[in-house]
Amino acid sequence: MARGAFVLSALVFAAVVAVSAAVLPERVPVHFGASLEADSYAGRTTLVLLDAGLWLTMTALFAGLAVWTRRAPLELVNVPNAAYWKRPEHEAELRRRLVDDLLSFGTATLLLLAAVTALVTHGAVAGGGRLSAWVWVALAGYAGWVALHCARALTVRYRVPAAAGSSRGPGSERDRPGG
Template sequence: MHGKVFAGSVVLHAAAVVAAALVLPERVPTRFGGGGGADEWSSRAEAVASSALAGTLVAGLFAGLAAWVPRLPLEVVNVPNAAFWKSPEHEGELRRRLREDLLGIGTTTVLLLTAVQGALVQAALSGTGRLPWWFFAVLGAWLAGVLGWVLSLALTRYRVPRGPGG
């Protein structure tokens, strides 16, 4: 399931890059200051190539890490309650959870890049070269989500399960 959702996010990002290639003007804002205004402009080809490369690198990184989990030496894994999770009887569940976590954070990161692509297109087509307000809301939600995820990993996801009646 997590693999299919991750793959779907990658396909969505690729579609956003293709759409951007079709609608972007020749001059595109590609770097923005803290206030959301464009600091630097590039060509459409450079903007599309950069977006495609960023998406490919992020997707490749998380897909590669998730594929590596079955062969990952557990000595390099830092997990709460390590003695429990690294024991032979729980190793399979630990690896399954690690793979899910990697694909989950990979999915959200690729979706963030897709939002970046959409914001870039809107900034370019608006003529103002300013990021739209919704991009900051998406970025804030992504940051809050990642923080919440990290806290849940540390506090609940890898705690020792209680036995029956526990």
Template sequence: MKKALAALILAHATLALSVAATHRLLPDRVATHFGPDGQPDGWASRSDYATYLLSSAALISILCAGPLYLTRKLPESLINIPERDYWLAPERRDEAHARLFALGLGIAAATTGLFVALHLLTVRANLARPPRLATAEAFGLVATFLAILGGVFWAFGPRAWRVEDRS
């Protein structure tokens, strides 16, 4: 769990620093949304864009990690993990909940990393005249995010819950 929490904190710090470092590079009216052809179709003020980006990343992190933290308040019958009886035994229950929370933190960190990359792509798009998003790069970022997310799920998947020796 400590590694996942550190990754999330690092991702949010990176996002905050990248927004601070690039804030003055953006025009007063920022192209914030782009159509499939890379043409802008949504706009916001520079400060509204930064506020929305940072607050959205924080909210998404809470929505990713929060419910998995709160599983400790659920009845055991509502928790669906491999080898549930083993992992939710009183002597291992805390570890099981820590693993679930770490999964949420990992998902949140990966998603915040996507926010960082999309922000940098948005900055680059707004530096072009006229503003234009490199759609191939945007799709590449999404594909990379999905691969990283797949890695998070693989790391926390059934293999991680396997019980080798019950003695």
């Protein structure tokens, strides 16, 4: 599911860049201050090339990291309950979860960038050189999602499965006298 969402978010961002390229005026705002007022302008081609480059870079970065994560040495991985997850019998599931998490972060990042590109485009087309306050909603939503996803990873996603605690191996209570 994470792979599909990532591909869809990359397509959404690409579509936003394409629409932006079609509707932007010649002079467009490219930087905004904290007041959301434009403080720097450039030509349409510059902004479209920046947005397309950002799309390409971020899509390639997250896709490349997902491929690399499938082969990266586990010594480089810091995960809760590492003693459990880094065992050879759990490695495939650990890598699957790591790739899913990475692609989820990629999806959220691409959607944030698509939203910001759409808001900049809307501001440029509407004129006035002001960015909509919706950019704060997009940024807060992204920050909130990241915080929740990290909290979930630390507390739930990588905890040792309950079934693992009930497995009986050598040295379990059953194997001890009176156990």
